[in-house]
Amino acid sequence: MMHQQMLDMIQQLNDYSYAYHVKDAPIVPDAEYDRIYRQLQEIETKHPNWIQPDSPTQRVGEKPDSGFANVAHTVPMLSLDNAFDNESLSDFDQRIRKLLKVDHITYCCEPKLDGLAISLRYEEGRLVRGVTRGDGLSGEDITSNIKTIYSVPMKLRTSTPPAVLEVRGEIYMPKEGFEKLNALAVEQGEKTFVNPRNAAAGSLRQLDPKITAKRPLVMCAYSIGYVEGWDQPKSHYEGLLQLSEWGFRINDLMAKAEGAQGCIDYYEMLNEKRVDLSYDIDGIVYKVDQIALQNQLGFIARAPRWAIARKFPAQEEMTRVLGVDFQV
Numbered sequence: 001m002m003h004q005q006m007l008d009m010i011q012q013l014n015d016y017s018y019a020y021h022v023k024d025a026p027i028v029p030d031a032e033y034d035r036i037y038r039q040l041q042e043i044e045t046k047h048p049n050w051i052q053p054d055s056p057t058q059r060v061g062e063k064p065d066s067g068f069a070n071v072a073h074t075v076p077m078l079s080l081d082n083a084f085d086n087e088s089l090s091d092f093d094q095r096i097r098k099l100l101k102v103d104h105i106t107y108c109c110e111p112k113l114d115g116l117a118i119s120l121r122y123e124e125g126r127l128v129r130g131v132t133r134g135d136g137l138s139g140e141d142i143t144s145n146i147k148t149i150y151s152v153p154m155k156l157r158t159s160t161p162p163a164v165l166e167v168r169g170e171i172y173m174p175k176e177g178f179e180k181l182n183a184l185a186v187e188q189g190e191k192t193f194v195n196p197r198n199a200a201a202g203s204l205r206q207l208d209p210k211i212t213a214k215r216p217l218v219m220c221a222y223s224i225g226y227v228e229g230w231d232q233p234k235s236h237y238e239g240l241l242q243l244s245e246w247g248f249r250i251n252d253l254m255a256k257a258e259g260a261q262g263c264i265d266y267y268e269m270l271n272e273k274r275v276d277l278s279y280d281i282d283g284i285v286y287k288v289d290q291i292a293l294q295n296q297l298g299f300i301a302r303a304p305r306w307a308i309a310r311k312f313p314a315q316e317e318m319t320r321v322l323g324v325d326f327q328v
């Protein structure tokens with residue numbers, strides 16, 4: 001077995017993992033993935049000095065010796081202002097059009113995933129760090145746990161990566177994985193989690209990555225934070241499509257909308273779909289799509305003037321926790 005053949009196996013396994021965990025479109029059966037994975041493990045055991053940082057075997061490492069270090073974000077992770085009804089969406093749109101002296105805004109609409117916000121740092125295309133949002137200015141270095149999540153690429157899928165790229169995203173636990181985790185916890189007489197968000201938070205706070213590796217966590221990218229050595233697209237939506245090509249999962253319900261009415265229509269559409277989604281969402285995040293307009297608007301305190309969240313009524317939460325159907 002030559003060194004190059006081993007590199008080819010790593011590339012093959014990472015391609016299979018990208019198809020399965022990022023594109024939701026497996027190209028080989030699990031057994032085939034496992035067969036090649038075991039072959040790679042044997043080679044790495046025989047030639048430890050050949051081991052590559054982006055090898056899938058390097059996703060589950062040892063636990064950090066003393067807790068999680070605190071790390072300052074290169075660019076603060078902002079918070080979000082809330083809109084509670086259609087009128088406040090219209091006010092938001094009107095306020096922006098007045099400030100920018102334009103008569104029409106295109107928005108990018110994204111389901112607001114109910115998980116934990118994190119920031120991933122890539123240098124020369126390789127994952128070097130994962131940090132929780134924390135208070136927005138600094139967070140906990142949970143790189144060892146982040147690496148166990150298959151939808152977090154260990155290396156960008158490009159031969160010409162930006163020198164530095166920081167990607168913001170949400171780590172969440174799909175409903176099915178949450179139900180299975182709680183069923184197992186009941187069986188083993190362990191504590192159960194109240195909801196997928198808490199289960200994701202608890203799984204990321206584990207000191208031992210071997211435990212995190214067993215939890216069904218997914219990462220979905222929602223913004224480009226800091227970047228060096230790359231001309232960022234003019235549109236937020238285009239930026240996320242680029243992240244998808246580089247290996248990140250983005251939400252397939254993300255869409256552009258024209259003006260306040262487009263945002264309201266999107267809300268009605270998503271509110272219909274919400275109950276059938278395989279993951280929890282607690283609303284929608286609307287963002288001015290043009291980056292130049294975002295920069296002109298900036299942010300107030302730490303919430304951007306150019307983005308707003310709108311929450312759904314929390315009826316589902318009550319139903320799940322109390323097991324009764326609240327029809328208010």
Ligand SMILES: CC(C)(C)c1nc(N2CCN(c3ncccn3)CC2)c2cc(C(N)=O)c(N)nc2n1
Binds near residue numbers: 110112
């Ligand atoms: C880049 C901006 C700031 C506009 C932004 N900020 C977000 N968040 C900030 C507030 N966050 C927060 N978290 C805890 C405490 C206070 N704020 C949680 C992330 C976004 C969260 C989601 C999502 N969940 O799906 C999303 N699709 N887009 C986001 N976009």
